[in-house]
Amino acid sequence: MTATDIAIAGAGIIGLSIARELTARGMTVTVHDPEPGSGASTVAAGMLAPVTESQFGEEPLSRLSLASAKLWPEFAAGLGITDAYRDTGTIFVGVDAADAAELDRQLKLYRDYGLACQPLSAAEARQHIPLLSPSVSKGLLAATDHQVDTRRVHAALLEACRAAGVNFVPRRVTDPSTVDAGLLVVAAGSWSAKLLGLPVRPVRGQVVRLRGPDELGYTVRARVRGRTVYVVPRASGEVVIGATQDDRGFDTAATAGDTNALLRDTLEVLPELAEYELAEVNVGLRPGTPDNAPLLGRTADPRVVAATGHFRQGILLAPITAALIGDLIATGTVPEALKPFDPLRFDAS
Amino acid sequence: MTATDIAIAGAGIIGLSIARELTARGMTVTVHDPEPGSGASTVAAGMLAPVTESQFGEEPLSRLSLASAKLWPEFAAGLGITDAYRDTGTIFVGVDAADAAELDRQLKLYRDYGLACQPLSAAEARQHIPLLSPSVSKGLLAATDHQVDTRRVHAALLEACRAAGVNFVPRRVTDPSTVDAGLLVVAAGSWSAKLLGLPVRPVRGQVVRLRGPDELGYTVRARVRGRTVYVVPRASGEVVIGATQDDRGFDTAATAGDTNALLRDTLEVLPELAEYELAEVNVGLRPGTPDNAPLLGRTADPRVVAATGHFRQGILLAPITAALIGDLIATGTVPEALKPFDPLRFDAS
Numbered sequence: 155m156t157a158t159d160i161a162i163a164g165a166g167i168i169g170l171s172i173a174r175e176l177t178a179r180g181m182t183v184t185v186h187d188p189e190p191g192s193g194a195s196t197v198a199a200g201m202l203a204p205v206t207e208s209q210f211g212e213e214p215l216s217r218l219s220l221a222s223a224k225l226w227p228e229f230a231a232g233l234g235i236t237d238a239y240r241d242t243g244t245i246f247v248g249v250d251a252a253d254a255a256e257l258d259r260q261l262k263l264y265r266d267y268g269l270a271c272q273p274l275s276a277a278e279a280r281q282h283i284p285l286l287s288p289s290v291s292k293g294l295l296a297a298t299d300h301q302v303d304t305r306r307v308h309a310a311l312l313e314a315c316r317a318a319g320v321n322f323v324p325r326r327v328t329d330p331s332t333v334d335a336g337l338l339v340v341a342a343g344s345w346s347a348k349l350l351g352l353p354v355r356p357v358r359g360q361v362v363r364l365r366g367p368d369e370l371g372y373t374v375r376a377r378v379r380g381r382t383v384y385v386v387p388r389a390s391g392e393v394v395i396g397a398t399q400d401d402r403g404f405d406t407a408a409t410a411g412d413t414n415a416l417l418r419d420t421l422e423v424l425p426e427l428a429e430y431e432l433a434e435v436n437v438g439l440r441p442g443t444p445d446n447a448p449l450l451g452r453t454a455d456p457r458v459v460a461a462t463g464h465f466r467q468g469i470l471l472a473p474i475t476a477a478l479i480g481d482l483i484a485t486g487t488v489p490e491a492l493k494p495f496d497p498l499r500f501d502a503s
Numbered sequence: 504m505t506a507t508d509i510a511i512a513g514a515g516i517i518g519l520s521i522a523r524e525l526t527a528r529g530m531t532v533t534v535h536d537p538e539p540g541s542g543a544s545t546v547a548a549g550m551l552a553p554v555t556e557s558q559f560g561e562e563p564l565s566r567l568s569l570a571s572a573k574l575w576p577e578f579a580a581g582l583g584i585t586d587a588y589r590d591t592g593t594i595f596v597g598v599d600a601a602d603a604a605e606l607d608r609q610l611k612l613y614r615d616y617g618l619a620c621q622p623l624s625a626a627e628a629r630q631h632i633p634l635l636s637p638s639v640s641k642g643l644l645a646a647t648d649h650q651v652d653t654r655r656v657h658a659a660l661l662e663a664c665r666a667a668g669v670n671f672v673p674r675r676v677t678d679p680s681t682v683d684a685g686l687l688v689v690a691a692g693s694w695s696a697k698l699l700g701l702p703v704r705p706v707r708g709q710v711v712r713l714r715g716p717d718e719l720g721y722t723v724r725a726r727v728r729g730r731t732v733y734v735v736p737r738a739s740g741e742v743v744i745g746a747t748q749d750d751r752g753f754d755t756a757a758t759a760g761d762t763n764a765l766l767r768d769t770l771e772v773l774p775e776l777a778e779y780e781l782a783e784v785n786v787g788l789r790p791g792t793p794d795n796a797p798l799l800g801r802t803a804d805p806r807v808v809a810a811t812g813h814f815r816q817g818i819l820l821a822p823i824t825a826a827l828i829g830d831l832i833a834t835g836t837v838p839e840a841l842k843p844f845d846p847l848r849f850d851a852s
Contacts, residue, residue, distance in 0.1 A: 362759070365756075407714075407780040407781075408780065408781045409778055409780060409781060410713050410766055410769070410770065410776055410777055410780075410781050411776075411777025411778060412777075412781075413762065413766060413781045414763065414777065417762060417763035417766070418763055418767060421759065421760065421763055427759055427760075428758060428759055428760025428761075428763065429759075429760060431756040431758060431759075432757045432759050432762045432784055435781055435784075
């Protein structure tokens with residue numbers, strides 16, 4: 155007789171989404187985390203963009219992402235935070251000719267997936283977002299790329315889990331064998347590698363949070379002479395600007411150079427944001443994997459299930475991860491949609 | 504019979520320096536401040552540059568500044584923080600031809616005051632500071648422009664005042680008549696105007712604090728195509744970058760634009776600082792006056808002495824302000840050096 159049916163290592167958005175799903179299915183759940191919400195979940199901007207360049211050619215991941223994007227409205231509603239889910243779409247903009255050519259590729263990619271995507275002249279882009287600078291030469295309206303306020307999602311998940319009777323243990327799981335539960339789900343993001351013995355590595359991402367009037371209306375994703383930056387405005391006045399990407403182990407110090415790069419590119423396309431308050435500078439560690447797809451499912455240890463390695467798509471993939479991991483645990487059968495994400499797919503031995 | 508000989512409004516570096524001076528002269532002192540060190544004192548970079556362009560033609564202020572600069576080594580030693588006073592000098596650098604021409608003017612200004620100042624070729628500047636970028640075209644070594652770690656100075660002053668028996672009252676003085684003391688010294692920086700009925704206004708200055716190896720060796724003051732930025736390195740690894748200057752009332756929010764401007768210009772001349780940690784972004788309110796010189800001395804209210812309006816030079820002027828205000832209060836006679844700074848000099852009535 156174990157103390158809990160299911161233990162979960164990690165109280166980020168993935169771990170909590172799974173905890174909530176499993177309690178809804180009648181299981182008792184204990185979540186272990188020394189500091190819930192201290193990882194990448196509450197740093198993330200929360201863009202819900204299921205089709206991205208980096209996933210090009212990765213059909214199963216794109217399918218999973220598209221399916222999860224469709225779940226988000228109901229997921230947010232179930233948490234009582236429909237207003238934290240903002241479905242006003244995304245406007246891509248480019249500055250020079252090469253940036254504009256990238257927008258053409260982006261347009262084709264979206265249309266290949268059957269997603270609404272509309273090219274915009276510079277003037278049309280400015281009609282949507284009057285704050286755009288004259289340096290913007292071209293745009294795209296991706297009407298189905300939405301965003302969620304990740305901090306509100308995390309807080310709502312914590313509250314929902316507590317209300318559902320999830321037990322929280324404020325310590326880090328360092329060895330699965332020490333956890334007194336029928337099953338351990340490892341949803342510890344970048345900290346999952348040691349627990350699983352699987353290839354998950356921290357991929358550093360810095361963001362800057364501004365505070366100002368809510369006047370953009372859309373998420374803005376800019377290409378500025380080959381560099382990229384996104385600007386995610388919340389109704390609360392928070393504006394999340396991101397994100398750098400590099401490997402520095404578990405170093406979460408923000409740097410002068412990253413801050414400068416994010417602000418420089420943002421202010422080039424949205425110069426009036428110069429007057430916004432600089433509220434925070436944060437670094438998150440995305441859990442990366444060798445093929446940039448998550449590790450979802452059973453591991454070599456029959457007591458351990460992996461739900462990690464979501465890289466840049468952890469927020470987007472939370473609803474479907476919870477649903478499918480819930481199916482796996484409840485039925486004992488691997489759902490078809492999870493098969494491409496077998497945690498043991500890199501096992502060369 | 505009053506509770507204290509002298510009350511002081513403001514526990515910044517000016518107020519505390521005066522408190523310490525007066526207790527040393529045998530007076531009992533009470534300092535009123537809701538939050539000692541919450542003002543400009545601990546935001547300031549602490550450059551001790553007594554001769555500046557903006558003071559050009561303001562002889563009395565330059566004389567006062569030069570005299571105070573000479574007091575600093577002993578002032579720091581008296582506080583037991585000789586290592587917080589860094590006397591390695593300042594290197595000015597310029598980027599374009601107009602910047603270089605400004606350095607020539609600076610050189611002449613320093614030499615007019617008899618201060619050591621040595622022109623440097625770009626190569627010579629880089630010999631002093633290998634981190635300087637190739638964009639630097641010219642330099643100057645101002646061997647007598649030093650710096651202090653303002654936070655250590657403030658902390659040491661607080662400790663010295665407490666040890667000397669200064670009484671601290673954690674509230675803001677809003678009306679001199681409510682203070683039970685023989686004399687009130689108003690050293691409330693930008694918050695002095697209402698207390699004194701004199702023209703002191705907040706002049707906003709934003710700084711950025713980085714953290715990295717202590718590898719610059721000198722304070723760097725750069726002209727970057729007409730803009731100016733300074734970089735003040737501490738032995739502790741703190742690097743203070745400043746400073747913007749604008750009027751926004753008492754608004755102390757840091758902005759995206761100011762942060763971007765400070766980092767951009769710094770990284771242009773010192774690109775390797777991109778790797779330094781972005782530790783803090785702060786705004787201080789310099790107490791400005793109509794002629795940019797301080798208000799030091801008796802006011803229309805015989806119970807009130809002003810010691811404020813130090814604008815950009817409050818840290819530099821703290822030792823001499825304390826000494827001269829001490830003389831004024833102890834002797835009842837206005838020291839000659841204070842006469843140009845009569846608080847009532849703007850009184851048109």
